[in-house]
Amino acid sequence: MEKRTVLFVDDNRSVLTSLERGLLDEPYKTLFATSGEKALEILKEKEVHVIVTDMRMPEMSGLELLKIVKEKYPRIVRLILSGYTQITTLLTAINQGEIFKYITKPWKLEEEFKSVVQQAIDYYNLQAERDELAVEVKKYKEREVHQTSE
Numbered sequence: 001m002e003k004r005t006v007l008f009v010d011d012n013r014s015v016l017t018s019l020e021r022g023l024l025d026e027p028y029k030t031l032f033a034t035s036g037e038k039a040l041e042i043l044k045e046k047e048v049h050v051i052v053t054d055m056r057m058p059e060m061s062g063l064e065l066l067k068i069v070k071e072k073y074p075r076i077v078r079l080i081l082s083g084y085t086q087i088t089t090l091l092t093a094i095n096q097g098e099i100f101k102y103i104t105k106p107w108k109l110e111e112e113f114k115s116v117v118q119q120a121i122d123y124y125n126l127q128a129e130r131d132e133l134a135v136e137v138k139k140y141k142e143r144e145v146h147q148t149s150e
Helices: 013-022 036-045 062-072 087-097 109-148
Strands: 005-009 029-033 050-053 077-082 101-104
Touching (some): 005 036, 005 109, 013 029, 029 036, 036 062, 050 109, 062 077, 077 109, 101 109
Parallel strands (some): 005 029, 005 050, 050 077
């Protein structure tokens, strides 16, 4: 199986630097962006399987970013990493962006953060496997129909 890629988006460079150091030995590729716009540029150029974004950022909020990602790249698993925990905003994010998980700042890297990112990758892998099986079943059924009509 190919190595998966996770994109982390936060306007706070120290958060990204901390994540970069803490995730060095993880079994997936990491990409980092300091804004929603930069994240969208990366998504145009690279295949990303999971996105983890801060909620409150200038210019484009995490929610706005995740809405765009959901529309343009629906297979990407979407997570929020934020210190902002107002319940109405959380519910909006979950309902409009189909968020897989919400991680609160400050996070516990070993106990929580790494396992949630791995769960998101596992979820992506299951979706990909399901899609491949669906294609195989469709091909099988088409061959079966073709053979019985001969």
